[in-house]
Amino acid sequence: MRRREFIKYGSALAAFTTASMSLPSLLSAQIAEEVPTGEEADFDLEIVDVDVELIDGSTVPMYAFCHAGQTPTIPGPILRVKQGSTVRIDVRNSSTRSHGFQIMGQDAAITAIAPHEGDGEDKIRIEFTATRPGSYLYVDGDNAPINRVLGLYGAFIVEPTNGFADAARQKPMPYAPAAATPAIKSLFSALGEATIGGQPARFPGKAWRPGREYIWIFNQIDPVLCRRIAAGENPTASEFQAQFHPRYFTINGLCGLDSAHDKATCPTGRVGEPALIRTMNAGLATHSPHIHGNHVFVLTESNNNGVPVYQESLNEHDVWTMQPMKTKDVLLPFTAPPDVPPAPWRMVQEKYPLRYPMHCHNEISQTSAGGSYPMGLVTDWHIDGPL
Ligand SMILES: [Cu+2]
Incomplete structure (x- = not known):
């Protein structure tokens, strides 16, 4: 058993999403028990008990994933694979409680791994083929949603093997051409075009590039329930949901000032450098992220099984709704905001970087510890310079 570890608030984290659902029917078929193939796992995960320091300095007992033997984080490590590849994940449980592992929308689930009491060698392997490119939530699906x-x-990311909206014109996209919708392909084809048909175009600058992306995973924390469970209580799912009174609202495990200053959370770039944002909701509250400065294009939305559905019609959103367990990929185009004047203002009126907020429109989520504002689900994004 691994000693309970301390996660200091504000450490560099990354995250992912979810929804409450009944899992047993989805579980267990693909479990190759107890490792025997001898092949290296792509990921070696461990589940541990942790104490997490929150933005007001208080500490709550939680659970966390980590790469085996390494520092735990909430959310857990980002797991990134290529479409069609065989993925092997070893999971070991060093927590005091039983746990499971499941990737929503992929054929990957392990249920009820008993707490590990031995020499650190016993682990359960899951092996599956990564399907449709996009963003997925991985979770402990046991004892859901607790x-x-x-x-x-955490986030599980499937990248395409040949992700081009238009290969001849070097226009990459994060999806496979055969499956992406015409609207997605035309948007990614338009990025970086200064003119279209002789007219000034919407997205001058650069095409999107693989790796130009951010992940935002939302969650909520009720410290009272965290402490009761750590003390040995076992509420049912319905008791947990009925008594859930979150006092902290997190993005990538962070709140307020900490998320705004976290480089992995705060999108930055110049005008004309479009960025993908993979948004996920691991918690029980519905969130409504809202962004200043630009609108985003919602590219994908997960269905009830967690599989990303590529959108047929791309709309610009000022706010997008994130129900529990939902994942949505959005494109932040990094266009010049329409209210900034052209060149001369650069040095005179306002200086780079231009800082814009993203905050949830579910207003209670903007607080922490019962009222400290704006220390909740909020972050910044920055425009570092002109085209
Ligand atoms: Cu606002």
């Missing part, structure tokens, strides 16, 4: 909301969630 273990997930108490910290066991």
Whole structure:
């Protein structure tokens, strides 16, 4: 058993999303028990008990994933693979409680791994083929939604092997051409075009580039329930949901000032450098992220099984709704905001970087510890310079 570890608030984290659902029917078929193939796992995950320091300096007991033997984080490590590849994940449980592991929307689930009492060698392997490119939530699907909301969630990313909206014109996109919708392909084809048909175009600058992306995973924390469960209580899912009174609202495990200053959370770039944002909701509250400065294009939306559905019609959103367990990929185009004047203002009126907020429109989520504003689900994004 690994000693309970301390996660200091504000450490560099990354995250992912979710929804409450009944899992047993989805579980277990693909479990190759106890490792025997001898091949290296792509990911070697461990589940541990942690104490997490929150933005007001208080500490709550939670659970966390980590790469085996390494520092735990909430959300857990980002797991990134290529479409069609065989993915092997070893999971070991060093927590005091039983846990599971599941990737929503992929054929990947392990249920009820008993707490590990031995020499650190026993682990359960899951092996599956990565399907449709996009963003997925991985969670502890056991004891849902409790273990997930108490910290066991993260992002699983499938990248395309040949992700081009238009290969001849070097216009990459994060999806496979055969499956992406015409609207997605035309948007990614338009990025970086200064003119279209002789007219000034919407997205001058650069095409999107693989790796130009951010992940935002939302969650909520009720410290009272965290402490009761750490003390040995076992509420049912319905008791947990009925008594859930979150006092902290997190993005990538962070709140307020900490998320705004986290480089992995705060999108930055110049005008004409479009960025993908993979948004996920691991918690129980519905969030409504809202962004200043630009609108985003919602590219994908997960269905009830967690599979990303590529959108047929791309709309610009000022706010997009994130129900529990939902994942949505959005494109932040990094266009010049329409209210900034052209060149001369640069040095005179306002200086770069231009800082814009993203904040949730579910207003209670903008607080922490019962009222400290704006220390909740909020971050910044920056325009560092002109085209
Ligand atoms: Cu606002």
